[in-house]
Amino acid sequence: xxxxxxxxxxxxxxxxxxxxxxxxxxxxxxxxxxxxxxxxxxxxxxxxxxxxxxxxxxxxxxxxxxxxxxxxxxxxxxxxxxxxxxxxxxxxxxxxx
Numbered sequence: 590x591x592x593x594x595x596x597x598x599x600x601x602x603x604x605x606x607x608x609x610x611x612x613x614x615x616x617x618x619x620x621x622x623x624x625x626x627x628x629x630x631x632x633x634x635x636x637x638x639x640x641x642x643x644x645x646x647x648x649x650x651x652x653x654x655x656x657x658x659x660x661x662x663x664x665x666x667x668x669x670x671x672x673x674x675x676x677x678x679x680x681x682x683x684x685x686x
Contacts, residue, residue, distance in 0.1 A: 591648035593642070598642065598643075601638050601642045604638060608634060608635050609635075612631050615627050640657065
């Protein structure tokens with residue numbers, strides 16, 4: 590089992606605090622169509638830091654890494670199917686007209 594020094598956890602915690610501050614800053618500014626992109630990029634970055642360091646996925650076995658990657662692949666698949674349904678609804682027309 591790998592034991593990371595306390596300084597690594599302190600740096601990751603500081604990075605998470607900075608990213609949270611950036612999230613709040615971006616929330617109060619209109620970036621047009623980039624609002625969602627910036628918010629999701631920050632969220633994915635924070636999620637990656639937490640998974641790699643605080644959940645110790647960086648130093649885990651291959652099986653654990655495969656489980657984590659397959660979970661994200663499943664999430665992408667579910668989002669793709671949901672978006673494909675949502676994006677094609679305009680083609681059906683409005684009922685009752």
